[in-house]
Amino acid sequence: MLAVTLPIGLVVGIALGALGGGGSILTVPALVYLLGLDPRSATTGSLVIVGITALIGVVPHLRAGRVRLGQGVVFGLLGVGGAFAGSLLSTTVPGDVLLVAFAVLMLVVAVMMTRRRRAAARNGGVSPAEAGTRTAPMLALRPFRCACRVAVVLVATATAVGLLTGFFGVGGGFAVVPALVLALRLPMPVAVGTSLVVITINSASSLVARLGQDVTLDWGVIAAFSAAAVAGTLVGARVVSRVRPDRLNLAFTVLLVAVALYTAAGSVSQLL
Template identity: 65%
Template sequence: MNAADLALALPLGLLIGLSIGALGGGGSILAVPAFVHLFGQDALTATTGSLVVVGVTALVGAVPHQRAGRVRVVRGLTFGALGSGGAVAGSWLSAGVPDAVLLAGFAALMLVVAGLMTARRRRAARDVAGAARGTTADAGTRSGRHVVLLVATATGVGLLTGFFGVGGGFAVVPALVLALGLPMRVAVGTSLVVIAVNSAVALSARLAGAGDLDWGLLGAFTVAAVGGSLLGSRVVGRVSPARLNLGFTVLLVAVALSMAVRSVLDLLG
């Protein structure tokens, strides 16, 4: 790794960690396009390296959330365990997919994530407005249907983690809120446990066929991301998550469109 790579890795890692620590996910989805388009890696190497960055960052980032009482460890481990099968399956499936197809799918995933984050931001705003009017949700509405949602989401998140090398916090946080009834900030902290478990499982399934990873680059990226996650865990208590969500959503759309254009050109060429 040269000085130019280091100059890129540090701010990008910081941004990714900030999102993971403050929003419980989203930032990891920037790691793959960064590794591919800025550092010239192939899709398999990039998605595998992303798991290293995401897993370590989530694990360290969960510590301050735990100290602040925003982590439910047992529930997070349970969700992660439910998604382990999907993580292994996703890792196996990704190995046989051409780079251009994998990256086109990744661009589509980024746009879906941007839409989910927008919906999450609007739902949070409605919840705040409802609380101001004195209305609350009926806890009795949680039922066996939510258990099915929990299992399905855990498996789906594991599959995405294994296939694309992303943490999946964008899906974990809403699932923890809807299926387990966790408050949003507790869901953000608990999601980091889930991300760490899924990333570790997917990484163990990938390492044998991943080729040579640039550990110097991954180390710099991870150190910066860990610093960002610790900063993000402080930001979540002081800055409106809606503002962070909005800014990051705009960034996701811009990167996704850029990736989509490049992937389509590669497929046509």
């Protein structure tokens, strides 16, 4: 089993380290189709793996000053309600239906990454979100305005991310990073580092919500997968400096679509 678990965990970790938000979404399909776990055990095990990887991964960002700890904790706590709701909701959904929904989620992430890549290409390699942060200091010169709309968007986004984490067992970084950039005006590197704090809190709260559920976990597989994923994130961080971001984005998008179609085909056939 280790001969399969370690390489898979390493690949997932590399994707997470190189691409940030969205990399951990491959964990559940890997646990189901390559390691033989049932969907509910896979989503629960994924919470452990993603949580541990994010917790360890935040350390170098924290040392480099790329983490707004207070804002990350607040965002994470705002999503606790959604995480509990998503965890409870997942128990009412049959395994094959859960996998079909997960395939749809992967396709949505693939579309988001494609749009981000094209927008960055139009802006000379800088995404609109990153470009927006450059004008953030000018906000201080404007007359005071109620930030109610921003607060509503922040709470809604945090709740939605928590719901995704609890239901699917994913980190939700693909939604957290843009939210931190657009709503809190964090620079992209800081948003990536801060998102790991959010992911850790959401994963932990979702896992707590599942403690009373009848789920069997293979702790040997989870430990090996987590260790390989953590190592992979270190490798992925180095890959970023050597490969163009748009090429990494494109390669990961293609992989996401392929895995999503495979997941949907296998699950839909079981439902028919």
